[in-house]
Amino acid sequence: MNAIDQNIIERRSIKKFKVDAVNVEEIIELLNVAKWAPNHKVNEPWRFLLYTDGGKEKFVQAFLEAMRTPDGEIPPKALNKADYFRSIPLHLVVVMPEDPRQRRWDEDYGAVSSMLQNFQLAAWERGIGMIWRSNDWIYNPVFREAIGVKPGEKIIATMMIGYPAHVPAKQERTDIREKLTIISE
Numbered sequence: 001m002n003a004i005d006q007n008i009i010e011r012r013s014i015k016k017f018k019v020d021a022v023n024v025e026e027i028i029e030l031l032n033v034a035k036w037a038p039n040h041k042v043n044e045p046w047r048f049l050l051y052t053d054g055g056k057e058k059f060v061q062a063f064l065e066a067m068r069t070p071d072g073e074i075p076p077k078a079l080n081k082a083d084y085f086r087s088i089p090l091h092l093v094v095v096m097p098e099d100p101r102q103r104r105w106d107e108d109y110g111a112v113s114s115m116l117q118n119f120q121l122a123a124w125e126r127g128i129g130m131i132w133r134s135n136d137w138i139y140n141p142v143f144r145e146a147i148g149v150k151p152g153e154k155i156i157a158t159m160m161i162g163y164p165a166h167v168p169a170k171q172e173r174t175d176i177r178e179k180l181t182i183i184s185e
C-alpha cells in the first residue's frame with residue numbers, strides 16, 4: 001500500500017482532542033493545499049471562519065443562543081456541549097454561496113466536499129485530527145446570524161480541529177464489489 005492509500009484508509013474522524021494548540025498558520029497552509037480540489041468553473045465556492053483563542057467564545061455563544069428554548073432557558077445538555085466546544089483548539093466554519101441553479105449548487109457542494117476531504121487528509125498526514133460536523137444548529141437562523149452568515153449562503157460544515165487524544169477504531173466498509181456493476185459489452 002502506498003502512503004496516499006494508507007493516509008486515506010487510516011484517517012479517522014476525531015472527537016477527543018489534546019489541549020495543545022494548533023498553529024493557525026499551519027491551518028492556512030493546509031487550506032492552501034486543500035483548495036486544489038476539482039472544481040468545475042474553478043469558482044472556489046467557499047469561505048471560512050476560523051475561531052481560535054478568545055474568538056472561540058463567539059462560536060460557542062452563537063451555538064448557545066441557537067439552543068435557547070422559547071422560555072429563554074439553555075438546556076444543561078447544551079451547556080455541557082458548549083464546554084466541550086471550548087476545550088477544542090480550533091473551530092472552522094465552512095460557508096458556500098447558494099447558487100439558485102441546481103446544477104451549479106450540486107457542483108459547488110461537490111467541490112467544497114472534495115476540498116474538505118483534501119483538508120482532512122493533508123491535516124492527518126501532519127498529525128492533526130478533525131471532525132466534520134453538520135449538526136442541526138448550523139441550519140438555525142440564530143446561529144447563522146450570530147456568526148455573520150448571510151442569506152444566500154449555506155454552512156456546509158463546522159470542522160472541529162486539534163491533535164487527536166484518541167483515534168477511534170475504524171467502522172468497516174463494504175467491499176466495493178458489492179456496490180459495483182461492470183458493464184463490459
Ligand SMILES: Cc1cc2nc3c(=O)[nH]c(=O)nc-3n(C[C@H](O)[C@H](O)[C@H](O)COP(=O)(O)O)c2cc1C
Nearest residue numbers: 011012013014131132133134135136157168170171
Ligand atoms: C457531510 C458530513 C457530515 C457529518 N456530520 C457529522 C456530525 O454531525 N456529527 C458527527 O459525529 N460526525 C459527522 N460526520 C463524520 C462521520 O460521522 C464520520 O465520517 C463517520 O462516522 C466515519 O468515520 P471516519 O470518518 O472516522 O471513517 C460527518 C461527515 C460528513 C461527510
